[in-house]
Amino acid sequence: MIEGRPDELHQQFDEVWGNPRGWRAATIVNHTRIGLLFLLTGLGFFIFGGLLAMLIRAQLALPDQAFMDADTYNQVFTMHGTVMMFLFAVPMMEGLAVYLIPKMLGARDLVFPRLSALGYWCYLFGGLILAASLFLELAPDAGWFMYTPLSSLPYSPGVNSDFWLLGITFVEISAVTAAVELVVAILRARAPGMTLQRMPLYAWYILTMAMMIVLGFPPLILGSILLELERAAGMAFFDVARGGDPILWQHLFWLFGHPEVYIIFLPAAGLVSTMLPVFARRPIVGYRWVVVAVLTTGFISFALWVHHMFTVGIPHLAQAFFSAASMLVAIPTGVQVFSWLATLWLGRPVYHVPMLWLFGFLVIFVAGGLTGVMLALVPFNWQVHDTQFVVAHLHYVLVGGMFFPLVAAVYYWLPHFSGRMPSPRLGRWGFWLVFGGFNLTFLVMHWTGLLGMPRRAYTYAPGLGWDTPNLVSSIGSFIMAIGIATVLVDVLLHFRFGVRAAPNPWHADTLEWATRLPPTAYNFISLPSVDSRYPLWDRPDLVKEMARGEQGLAAIAHGRRETWGTDAVTGEVREIIHLPGNTWLPFAVALVLSAVCIGLLVKAYAVASVAIVAAAILVLRWSWENGAYEEGGTAVPISAGDPPLHWRTHNGPGRWGMGVTLLADGALYAALLFGWFYLWTVAPQWQMPAQSPLDARGMLANALLLSAATLWLRRVLAALRRGSDKGLRGQLAAIAALGLLQSAHLLWLTYASDLAPKATAHDAVIAVVLGYALFHCVLAGVATGLQAWRAHYGYVDRAAPYEPIVLGQLWYYNFGVVWSAYVALVLFPSTWGGG
Numbered sequence: 001m002i003e004g005r006p007d008e009l010h011q012q013f014d015e016v017w018g019n020p021r022g023w024r025a026a027t028i029v030n031h032t033r034i035g036l037l038f039l040l041t042g043l044g045f046f047i048f049g050g051l052l053a054m055l056i057r058a059q060l061a062l063p064d065q066a067f068m069d070a071d072t073y074n075q076v077f078t079m080h081g082t083v084m085m086f087l088f089a090v091p092m093m094e095g096l097a098v099y100l101i102p103k104m105l106g107a108r109d110l111v112f113p114r115l116s117a118l119g120y121w122c123y124l125f126g127g128l129i130l131a132a133s134l135f136l137e138l139a140p141d142a143g144w145f146m147y148t149p150l151s152s153l154p155y156s157p158g159v160n161s162d163f164w165l166l167g168i169t170f171v172e173i174s175a176v177t178a179a180v181e182l183v184v185a186i187l188r189a190r191a192p193g194m195t196l197q198r199m200p201l202y203a204w205y206i207l208t209m210a211m212m213i214v215l216g217f218p219p220l221i222l223g224s225i226l227l228e229l230e231r232a233a234g235m236a237f238f239d240v241a242r243g244g245d246p247i248l249w250q251h252l253f254w255l256f257g258h259p260e261v262y263i264i265f266l267p268a269a270g271l272v273s274t275m276l277p278v279f280a281r282r283p284i285v286g287y288r289w290v291v292v293a294v295l296t297t298g299f300i301s302f303a304l305w306v307h308h309m310f311t312v313g314i315p316h317l318a319q320a321f322f323s324a325a326s327m328l329v330a331i332p333t334g335v336q337v338f339s340w341l342a343t344l345w346l347g348r349p350v351y352h353v354p355m356l357w358l359f360g361f362l363v364i365f366v367a368g369g370l371t372g373v374m375l376a377l378v379p380f381n382w383q384v385h386d387t388q389f390v391v392a393h394l395h396y397v398l399v400g401g402m403f404f405p406l407v408a409a410v411y412y413w414l415p416h417f418s419g420r421m422p423s424p425r426l427g428r429w430g431f432w433l434v435f436g437g438f439n440l441t442f443l444v445m446h447w448t449g450l451l452g453m454p455r456r457a458y459t460y461a462p463g464l465g466w467d468t469p470n471l472v473s474s475i476g477s478f479i480m481a482i483g484i485a486t487v488l489v490d491v492l493l494h495f496r497f498g499v500r501a502a503p504n505p506w507h508a509d510t511l512e513w514a515t516r517l518p519p520t521a522y523n524f525i526s527l528p529s530v531d532s533r534y535p536l537w538d539r540p541d542l543v544k545e546m547a548r549g550e551q552g553l554a555a556i557a558h559g560r561r562e563t564w565g566t567d568a569v570t571g572e573v574r575e576i577i578h579l580p581g582n583t584w585l586p587f588a589v590a591l592v593l594s595a596v597c598i599g600l601l602v603k604a605y606a607v608a609s610v611a612i613v614a615a616a617i618l619v620l621r622w623s624w625e626n627g628a629y630e631e632g633g634t635a636v637p638i639s640a641g642d643p644p645l646h647w648r649t650h651n652g653p654g655r656w657g658m659g660v661t662l663l664a665d666g667a668l669y670a671a672l673l674f675g676w677f678y679l680w681t682v683a684p685q686w687q688m689p690a691q692s693p694l695d696a697r698g699m700l701a702n703a704l705l706l707s708a709a710t711l712w713l714r715r716v717l718a719a720l721r722r723g724s725d726k727g728l729r730g731q732l733a734a735i736a737a738l739g740l741l742q743s744a745h746l747l748w749l750t751y752a753s754d755l756a757p758k759a760t761a762h763d764a765v766i767a768v769v770l771g772y773a774l775f776h777c778v779l780a781g782v783a784t785g786l787q788a789w790r791a792h793y794g795y796v797d798r799a800a801p802y803e804p805i806v807l808g809q810l811w812y813y814n815f816g817v818v819w820s821a822y823v824a825l826v827l828f829p830s831t832w833g834g835g
């Protein structure tokens, strides 16, 4: 198994896995590096958002301040909320997960490294575009929730809102890519023997968070696309006069926005559940209860969005339901809190700096939870809606629930990043300044709110009783800022002056501490197998065995990047996942997509179109460079006794990746259909034409055509699974042609139906549904054509049947899309009112 001494082995691994320097650093796809980039960029945006918070507090410190005018203030607080929520909180949590998860699972990388890199670059570029708007004094100014009609063209005529819609969509796509990646890695790339039951709690939290992103972000992406279409192309969705409804935006927004709060909180709670037992020096109490609580939180949080809309005028029954549901969510959170307290109680805790932050978290977060229950009471909610009370609650939950655990985590994993230990002294100062400053700022703000001071007002008159509490809040916020600066200085200094860290300095139980400190790009030269929930506690020798190359997959002479692919439930080895190496593609794709984004912003549609074509070419190139391509067909050696490389199986990670991506895609489509039925039943001036503009028979024919192609592909795939690739290339080519023919027919149908999307919301929604279906059908056709071509080169055949099987899912998905479009747009209207 071992080829030479570990040092030599390390050298060989470095050759295959190493990170280039200089310009070529932009080609790195390795998860450790990408995770760190996420964290650093997130920190940058946090500082930016924090400075904006300082500006806000400076403006509110005294009554009748003229520090900022109302316009600037609107931009500043909108950007503060937007930056903190989209560019700091979520990417930070995802970045940490990208960094930690493979290591905790005992893997060498995430399963789609190029996708992680793409996600990062999209995040960076999207964030920069958004941030730039403030310096151009064109920043979004309609609040981080962008309510229509305030954000619609008549009330926000500049490009301010467009910056938000395009920039945030760009960033959201990055969040979804990282989420897909995390879900699949957690389910399919764990160490052999790591059953679901033995998975570190953090992985459960991240799995839940990632699934929530997959299902929760698409409604907002859809909302942004619709609003941008309304603003840029004049299509009608949120305009009452044309049959739209601004409340639709609120639904789409909060369908995303409420889960978002838990998307931010759950991973932070996962950090707590990871660190706390280590410091308490015992396993967490009630592992199973915590898992159940986390999963339940994930589910319930999707049923809560309406509690943000209690004052909008919704039916009483709905109010009662969502009020009760909102209180219910306190239960699983309570379970976790009790489990943490019990762990501390029953353990023999040791106190280090991270523990201080965990303590701060517990105090502040519980307080925030209590005001949350207050807000879930409808009458109380009516009272304090849109006052500073809500701002105070929100920061107790977000800063307490996310920022404090994050700082604890930074201190805890610092030795991992740097190989050095943080110093206790400055850290304590930083903590107490932040803790004190925070409470001074926001505890008082509850009071300001109860006194009736509204949220988002840029100034106020003296003598209303608001002067003193506001001054106190502002002073508190500056103390907090000084505290945060202290922490940053501490962290910076430690890179220079920290003492060298011992291996596993906190005596943790999880596998990330089995890497070198700081870790190599491949994490481990040999991959562990696991037989307990606390591998490093139960097998103290494991670390050395791994480092000596005595565990799995220690061969590298073949020059491939590899990690184990394991069964989602049992953790048994299924295949060797063959990972791609460094490449310019993700960076280039993100760059071209930012050109699309900027092109749309400045309404240079020609530029945007060229960039879209360029992006399509790059993406095709990307999908060409898969394992079988680099290796020259299927003649790839593997060691005797090893499982197959993943692209020789029927069920590799790509299949899961496609599945999860389609879940996200389906969430977007479901939100679109929801919009259709919502507008139909609720919009005050919805107009259903007497005669549907759609050609009913044409639609049916189109769906049948697609069904024929799909069924054909299904037969080809079934044959492949049985080991027959007879006529594979020709059949794939024919299916691709049939698919493209169907796409052309759909395009013609859309064109011939003479829709008037600028005149009525009815036609606008139909146009979007058809456009959506068209996009997917073309995609499937082109991708199948590409597969035919690959079959021609022998990259795809019965020995490597994997890619067409992955692609098959897209066809099944399209089948569902086109038929449900037929049902929703043709059958329903013809049976229930409106021709």
Ligand code: HEM
Binding pocket: 050, 053, 054, 056, 057, 077, 078, 080, 081, 082, 084, 085, 088, 089, 143, 144, 145, 391, 394, 395, 398, 399, 402, 403, 441, 455, 456, 457, 477, 480
């Ligand atoms: C660093 C300390 C922070 C301070 C002093 C601060 C201060 C403020 C203030 C004064 C407002 C109210 C603006 C207004 O109503 O006019 C606000 C809004 C907000 N903050 Fe913070 N904030 C801080 C950190 C954070 C963090 C860490 C997050 C999220 C992770 C966050 C998320 C938000 C959001 C979502 C809003 C609502 C914006 C809106 O209503 O549109 N803040 N913040």
Ligand SMILES: [Cu+2]
Binding pocket: 257, 258, 261, 304, 305, 307, 308
């Ligand atoms: Cu909520």
